[in-house]
Amino acid sequence: MTRQIVVVGGGPAGMGAAGGIKAVDPGCEVTVYTGFDDVAYSPCGIPYVHGREIDTFEKLFLSSKQAYVDAGIDIHYNADVTGVDAGRKVVQVVGEGDVAWDRLVLATGFNYADPGVPGGDLGGLYYVKNIREAIEWDKVLDTVKAAVVLESSPLGVEMVTALANRGIETHLVDPSPWAMSEIADPDIMAPVEDSWRELGVIMHYNTRLKAFRGDGWVRSVETSEGEIKADLVVVCTHKEPNNALGVAAGVKTGSTGGFIVDERMATSAPDVYAAGDCAEIPNGLTGVPLQGLTGSHAYAQGKTAGINAGGGSRAYSTVYVPWGTAAGKWISGGASLGETTASALGIPYLVGTAQGISRARYYPGVKPVTVKLLAEPGSLRLLGAQMVGGEGIKERADFLAVAIKFGLTLHDLAAMENVYSPAIGALNEPIVVAAQNGLDGSRKS
Ligand SMILES: Cc1cc2nc3c(=O)[nH]c(=O)nc-3n(C[C@H](O)[C@H](O)[C@H](O)COP(=O)(O)OP(=O)(O)OC[C@H]3O[C@@H](n4cnc5c(N)ncnc54)[C@H](O)[C@@H]3O)c2cc1C
Numbered sequence: 001m002t003r004q005i006v007v008v009g010g011g012p013a014g015m016g017a018a019g020g021i022k023a024v025d026p027g028c029e030v031t032v033y034t035g036f037d038d039v040a041y042s043p044c045g046i047p048y049v050h051g052r053e054i055d056t057f058e059k060l061f062l063s064s065k066q067a068y069v070d071a072g073i074d075i076h077y078n079a080d081v082t083g084v085d086a087g088r089k090v091v092q093v094v095g096e097g098d099v100a101w102d103r104l105v106l107a108t109g110f111n112y113a114d115p116g117v118p119g120g121d122l123g124g125l126y127y128v129k130n131i132r133e134a135i136e137w138d139k140v141l142d143t144v145k146a147a148v149v150l151e152s153s154p155l156g157v158e159m160v161t162a163l164a165n166r167g168i169e170t171h172l173v174d175p176s177p178w179a180m181s182e183i184a185d186p187d188i189m190a191p192v193e194d195s196w197r198e199l200g201v202i203m204h205y206n207t208r209l210k211a212f213r214g215d216g217w218v219r220s221v222e223t224s225e226g227e228i229k230a231d232l233v234v235v236c237t238h239k240e241p242n243n244a245l246g247v248a249a250g251v252k253t254g255s256t257g258g259f260i261v262d263e264r265m266a267t268s269a270p271d272v273y274a275a276g277d278c279a280e281i282p283n284g285l286t287g288v289p290l291q292g293l294t295g296s297h298a299y300a301q302g303k304t305a306g307i308n309a310g311g312g313s314r315a316y317s318t319v320y321v322p323w324g325t326a327a328g329k330w331i332s333g334g335a336s337l338g339e340t341t342a343s344a345l346g347i348p349y350l351v352g353t354a355q356g357i358s359r360a361r362y363y364p365g366v367k368p369v370t371v372k373l374l375a376e377p378g379s380l381r382l383l384g385a386q387m388v389g390g391e392g393i394k395e396r397a398d399f400l401a402v403a404i405k406f407g408l409t410l411h412d413l414a415a416m417e418n419v420y421s422p423a424i425g426a427l428n429e430p431i432v433v434a435a436q437n438g439l440d441g442s443r444k445s
Contacts, residue, residue, distance in 0.1 A: 003028045004100060005309055006091055008081045008245065009107030010034025011043075012295045013276025013302035017105040018073045020306025020314075026072065028310055033079045033093060037132050039068070044295055046134045047155070050141060051162030057135050084249035086269040103271045103309040106246050106259065107302055110239035110277035110292055115150065119212030126234045128155060140232065144168050148221050148230040150209060152179040156236030157192070157327040163234070164199040171202045171228050173209055173221060182238075183323060185338045188372070188386045195328030204228070239292035241278045256280045258291035263315040265305035273309050275301035284318035284405055285336055285383060286345060293321060322401035324394045333393040335401035337374055337384030349374040349383055352410060352438020356430030358391045360422035367391050371430040373400075373410065373438055380409040380439070396431060410435045 005021050007014045010032055021030050032039070040063035048054045068075050076093070083092035084106075090098040112127050114120065126137050146169040149160045156172070157180055163170040172179070178186040179193055193203060208224040212233060220229045241258040243251075252268035254260045258280030265273045276298035280289040297319065304316040324333030342349045352373045359366040367390020374384040385400040387393050403413065413435035419425045 003102045003311070005030050005103045005105065006099060006101040007032045007105040007107060007306075008084075008091065009105075009109055009276065009278075010036060010039035010075065010077075011107060011109050011276060012299040013109065013278075013305075014105070014107035015039055016299040016302025017107055017273070017275055017306035017309065018068075018075075019071075020303040020312075021105075021310035022071060022073060022306075024307050024310040024312035030073050031099070032073060032075045033081050033091070034075065034077060035080050036130050037077055038065075039063075039075060039077075041131045043129060043131065043134075046128055046131065047158035047162040049134070050138060050159070051165040053162075053165070057131060057138070060131060081245060084245050084251075084272075086249045086251070086272055089271070101271075103273070105302070105305050105309055106251070106267070106272065106274040106278055107276050107298075107305075108242040108245060108278045109298075111242045112235055113237040113240050115209055115212075115235060115237060117209055117211045119214065119218065122212050122214045122218045123216060124214065124218035124230075124232050125212065126232060128159065128234065128236070141166065141168070144231045146171070146228075146230050147232045147234060148173050148228055149234045149236055150174075150221075151236050151238070152176070152181075153236045153238060154180065154183070154323070154325050156180075156234070157325055159234045159236055160196060160201055161199075161327050164196065164201050169200070169202070171204060171230065172196075173204045173207050173223055173228065175206065175208050177205050179203075179327070180325075180332070181340065183338070183341075184332055184334065185340050185372070185386050188332050188334070188338070188370070188388045191388055192327045192330050192332055195330055199328060201328075239277055241280070241291050243278055246272070246274065246278070254280045254289045256289050256291035258289070260289075261305075263317060264308040264313075265301055265316055266308065271309075273305035275305040281316070282318045283336065284320050286347070287318075288345070290319060290321065293319065294323065297321075320401040320404045322394075322397040324397050330388050330390065331393040332386075332388045333397040334386040335384060335397050336404045338386045339372075339374065342374060342383060347383065348377050350377050350380075350438060351375075352434045352436070354430045354433035354437055356428055356433055357426045358389060359424060360426055363422045366426075369393070369396075369430045371396065371434040373413065373431070373434045375410045375438055380411060382408050382410065382413065392425075400431070410438045414439055 369389035
């Protein structure tokens with residue numbers, strides 16, 4: 001009998017799930033519901049179009065709607081799912097009523113945390129997400145002289161850079177003491193902050209938002225440190241799981257509010273799977289559940305959920321979260337724990353750092369690369385990495401996440417082989433030097 005599988009969500013998790021289902025069971029009837037006009041575009045590229053590094057939003061569309069029709073995936077656009085009944089196995093859809101399913105994948109993603117201050121209903125508050133809205137906001141940006149970016153989340157960091165590159169007077173308002181403090185250490189973000197200063201960015205750390213002020217449209221923000229005039233506010237607050245549908249249906253959530261899933265991405269409700277930013281996954285070292293990771297995590301989780309919902313078998317394991325972002329003129333990145341997170345969790349660590357270069361020192365375009373490794377005292381097992389530099393950060397972050405996952409030690413990394421070729425890599429790999437420095441005279445905490 002043909003199985004009917006409903007996917008709620010057309011982001012990377014939902015589309016990964018739809019593709020996964022079809023890969024294992026092409027005969028399956030797959031219906032995707034999304035609240036947006038489009039699927040298969042890259043929201044990740046939106047800040048770069050706003051910053052004029054990419055010339056058109058058209059380039060962010062990755063696939064045509066017809067391609068999904070041809071693949072047998074039935075996508076309902078602008079279709080809001082208002083309820084899930086896990087007992088009767090139906091979803092309620094605006095304009096369609098009850099729609100039956102044999103299996104359901106919840107891929108409802110994230111919502112930006114509500115700033116929770118007066119003035120939240122003013123115009124000029126930009127929540128970056130939907131590409132059609134981004135196209136309209138881009139026209140507004142042409143008229144903006146001064147803007148506030150609220151909080152230096154990874155998106156906030158990208159939007160600060162984008163607005164500054166566009167010549168807009170850019171203020172960052174953040175209750176934290178440094179940029180991206182939930183992920184990155186202050187020494188790693190210091191060069192980024194310096195380069196923002198060079199771009200004219202005005203940073204307001206340890207500063208709480210108290211209200212948006214305006215007359216229908218935002219004109220300023222009131223903060224704990226005074227008023228800042230702004231024609232636009234980009235709200236880049238923490239990503240919270242969009243869990244309302246599943247919670248109302250009795251699907252269990254964990255400490256982050258994300259749906260609890262097993263390694264098959266199955267939830268507590270029979271035949272209901274969840275993936276992406278609405279789900280939580282434990283960190284492989286600490287077991288602490290994490291939610292709101294990245295688009296690549298969402299896609300891989302969606303694929304796993306889809307394969308299992310479609311009758312196949314795939315496991316998604318714990319995460320070590322390689323991350324990286326371009327900010328100002330630098331790229332920062334890392335994997336698993338930094339010093340700030342390790343300290344907050346009470347995990348002892350020792351540190352090895354090195355300042356290296358990305359190519360031979362005489363080769364054009366050579367850039368500095370700083371690597372900091374955290375290791376467990378005694379075993380010297382790698383616990384985390386933090387980096388900042390001009391290039392090659394992404395590849396190192398990906399590699400170091402695998403190194404952490406498989407329990408490599410500072411001894412292993414100090415003896416690691418590396419590519420040396422003047423145009424693409426220096427004789428001394430900074431990871432090797434940082435590991436050696438950690439062995440020689442490590443700083444302990
Ligand atoms: C501006 C921007 C920049 C980003 N940059 C990066 C980056 O550089 N690197 C990276 O890895 N990731 C990036 N991301 C990805 C992002 O941070 C998330 O991790 C990712 O979008 C999560 O995917 P998801 O499929 O779980 O949810 P989402 O992408 O949030 O998709 C949720 C989907 O669910 C639908 N939905 C929700 N509720 C309902 C309902 N009731 N009825 C119908 N449909 C519903 C929505 O319409 C949407 O289609 C970026 C995202 C944005 C918005």
